[in-house]
Amino acid sequence: GPVFEVWFDGANGGDGFYGGARERRRIDNTTYYDWPNTWDLVRQLAPPAVMFSDAGPDVRWVGNEAGTAFETTWYGLDRSKVYPGDPRYAKEFARGSLDSGDWVPPEVDVSIRPGWFYHPAEDAKVKSVDDLLEIYYRSVGRGANLLLNIPPDRRGLIPDVDAGRLRELRRVLDATFRTDLAKGARVTATDVRGPSNRFAAGLVADGNARTYWATNDGVTTASVELELREAAVFDRVVLQEAVALGQRVEAWHVQAEVDGRWQPVGEGTSIGYKRILRCEPVKARRVRVTIDKARACPTLNTVGLFKSQS
Template sequence: MKNRIQLLSLAVFLTTLCACDTQKKKVTPPAPVGPVPSEAQVAWQEMELNAFIHFTTNTFTGKEWGYGDESPAIFNPSETDVDQWVTTLKEAGFKGVILTAKHHDGFCLWPSKYTEHSIENSPYKDGKGDIVREVSEACKRHGLKFGVYLSPWDRNRADYGKASYIEYYRNQLEEIFTTYGPVFEMWFDGANGGDGYYGGAKETRNIDRKTYYDWPATLDMVRELQPEPRVIFFSDAGPDIRWVGNEEGLAGETNWNTISNDTLYAGKAGISELLATGSEDGNEWIPAEVDVSIRPGWFYHKEEDTKVKSAEELFDIYLTSVGRGSNLLLNIPPDKRGLIHEKDVAALKAWRKLIDDTFRTNLAAKAPATASAYRGKSPDYAATNVTDEDKNTYWTTDDGTTTAFVEIDLGEEQQVSYILLQEYIPLGQRVKSFTVEARQGDNWEKITEATTIGYKRILKTGTVSTDRIRVNITGAKACPLISNIEVY
């Protein structure tokens, strides 16, 4: 009996010892660095491609900015088919659609009870049409998310510039969010104030952009109207996503998701460059959205039918937007018939094929990977996490180790033209600089280099024949966290 008790005590001791040893070996993950994204911002970033739809009286007048005195009678698309819009966009790879429910001219694409300047007083469907509802429902049918653009500037309203206009604007937001939601992104344009019709006044009105709209109260109201799913708000200054500072399809070659939003007021010297690059030491997580049109203008104009961007031009824009850690918001405007024009459709199809063909076969998928160092020698943070095709795993180093490399074995000589890298952004953006090398015989040759990575970075390497790729992190704010490396 005594021996059995002793053996039992020994077993308990050994079990406790093993438990303590296991606990000792458990390696903790890195702490977050700087501002980090919300779950909604991460989900938005993962969408990558969204479509803009500009459609209003401008489509029929040939203008880009309507003056506000246009008669609703001119809005009369004869063959409107929003399913054609949405299926075209879905096939091109877009995940969401943002509709200009009201542009600067003030004409509303839904029958707003707060104005006569709306689709209700147009010939479209004998005044019973509602483009906002049609697009919202088409998005639901085809599995795309629905967003809206409601211009804060209104060149039609007689009370624009007065306090009563803010009540009008908020009333319309309430109509949108209680009738057509859920809305994944709300777009607020930076164009505010200037000359306009203003109910017949025909004058110039200027407002204080910082204070007139009382944005904090307006956004809080919208959040109350739609607490879930969380709305992502776009404007020059965020609060959730920022303008990239140009309409050319270009995010900065250095592109930080962090920026200090008290610096982001339009008209400030150097604002465009700041918006494009963000700030390494910014105090808020506000990633950039790249907005650009498939045509020279934002609205359809027949004379631009020969100027639709080619698949190759769109592919270059993909690389300088999504490929630089931003989301692409590509505008595709319906024509006077109410259809996406055949030339736009053809360009989108060819663009999708080009993307699919280029990134069809990831040469690094499940490939063996090693690293110069990894956190606590724990398999939880080993190099193989960059090729395991799991976005929730990552390779990282010990705290204080900000330079290191990871090497991927492609198995045999492969023709390499592109490399794609992703950071694990839920714990912050860290990498400041890196290089990519390819093994050439017994030597390593640099084939490309860049600064930031963020959610995604895609780089052309030139056509290189190699059996191994090495990514060298040469600078980081803290231990780097790389969740994915793909080779094409």
Template sequence: MMKNLLFGIALSASSIFTSCHQTKAPAPYGPVPSENQMRWQEMEYYAFVHFSLNTYTNQPWGYGNEDVNLFNPTELDCRQWARICKQAGMKGIIITAKHHCGFCLWPSEYTEYSVKNSPWKDGKGDVVRELANACREYDLKLGIYLSPWDRNHADYGKPAYITYFRNQLRELLTNYGEIFEVWYDGANGGSGYYGGADENRTIDRTTFYDWKNTYQLVRELQPNIVIWNDGGDRADLRWVGTEAGFVGETNWSLLNAAGDVPFNMLHYGVENGDSWVPAEVNTSIRPEWFYHPDEDAKVKTLPQLMDTYYHSIGRNGTLLLNFPIMPNGLIHPNDEKAALEFSKAVNEAFAVNLVEKAQVEASNVRGNAGKFAASKTIDNNQITYWATDDGVTKASLTIDFGKPILFNRFLVQEYIRLGQRVKAFTVEALVDGKWKELAGATTIGYKRILSFPTVEAMQVRFTITDSKSCPVISNIGIYNAPQILTP
């Protein structure tokens, strides 16, 4: 009798072991993000600050001949910038270290056109240094914008300029600690001062900068960095084709490694692209990037900022929101107020995840293994996920709250370390005994948020109707966001 019992226990244990051993994780499908891209994606929200000589001339861009004596931000306080960004929920700050006019916010040894020849701090100041110190104090990451186009430099358009550009890049990437992102603007060539030539110069932006070797230098100096570039060789991140604050409703984090990238590819990604190049949504809290006094009453409203949130972070992108710095060196109070109200509204909208006490079941679980169970979508763990068997590209999760609840937001995330897969899905609620579709969408990616009119229901069904491969879903959230009234 005992012998049979022991044999049964051993057989049962062996079956469990074999089942677990046989249920392998899904293989990656298509391109996947690098560790640098994952860290960047998880930041979600960070700041731009635009500040240069044209801040003092009330122009959108500098020409390259502006007097360095104009630069004298008597109240400059990078700690104020960092404090506001931290309180606003941002994770980093990217500074326009050099914009198109060529004026440098750090004392570059390769040009006289910098803060070292301005009256500010008697030429002893360094805005980039002060911001780097402030970011360190407030636990924010630092990013660098360095304009490839330089309307001041005499050698722009000539091979010698590339050496100059890389020398400045080396200064910025070696003297200020870890840099999370470097940003190369797409504006390249045109009229400018160019050391007094005062002429128009054109370049081939796909070849002039020799991006391949420039990227190699960047990665040698900053191994953990991501590169944003709007022209030439494909970088780590992509523009979305607009500065209005939104990316496409369909948003694949993919492009092809070579070839032109028209608007449709920038805005929607490329479904079968061969490279992981996710979308960064950049926009300003005001109409323009640099400070203009007549825009003090034109700061984006809370409803506008919330729309930007849902159409950037809520559509598988990150959000890079700009603060134009005033001539005195501070962020305007109106901008601060708007950013903090925005942060408060986002926190309130996603304060309570209603699925935390719910029960969830799946139409299919990979190998019927617990490590891929439906419950992995509501365990508040980003590295666990629900997965289906190979070949199962249509599947559903049913979430039961146990009682009727009110809700109006649905959040879902793929485990993108294994690739972006989902092509279409729906969200339904069981209302009066019948399933009612609340919303439908295409891609998910790192994070997708759907908004719909408030509904009361006891069950929600999330159905993947099309996927490139077996879906891997890491997180689901259901929320009842407060109504925001348009003023």
């Protein structure tokens, strides 16, 4: 099948076969791998593939292997200041930057097992569904891509216990996010861009990720208010920006009207492609999402409300 991702992992020389001989090499990883030509070769042979390293060029390492993205996740990275294998990366660059001109979203890489390869002794140490759900919410739920390592066993197949765990994870996620309680809600906003319906408030609840609400130029603080058909219980709020236009939102909060009074539900910073807010279960008919700070007129293509399932 087609190659969809190429990893450049580590890139620090070390032990291995070089020129047909096993030896240890110390290298200058800023020049040894001839990165411009290496990247160009991938572009020629596998044009759709994205390339991963701690310096991109397409997606970047999140900076840990614990299965978690930063609470505030920016997609920008100044690629001129970092290179694959850069020892400064985890501390200085992994968080990304809102002011950098290169678009290099983070990828969370973590294994379903203690290690990256299959060992029979680890069959009893495969991560639980609860562990995998936590990883999902701390990666995908914070705007990052998740790469979950599933090592094949000595048959060349996914081990039965791993496959069973993945099916259970899929079942829980499907049950939780199958029904969007906000879909079709009546939506109003404190500001809407232009006189047409192209950026109308209701587009955040139309179930179409290609449409979005936006404010007028110069308006960087605004709210959308959803009125559901009837009161519903939810404990997950999904927010999505129209990321083709970049990351704009820097701070937001969510409220719900309970017994005639607006109550806080949760708050956050970055949104990006997706932000999943986990909150205590709340029953409400009216929900308000407020963008407290944005670098330009904010956009939202989704405001979703869901109830978690076990």
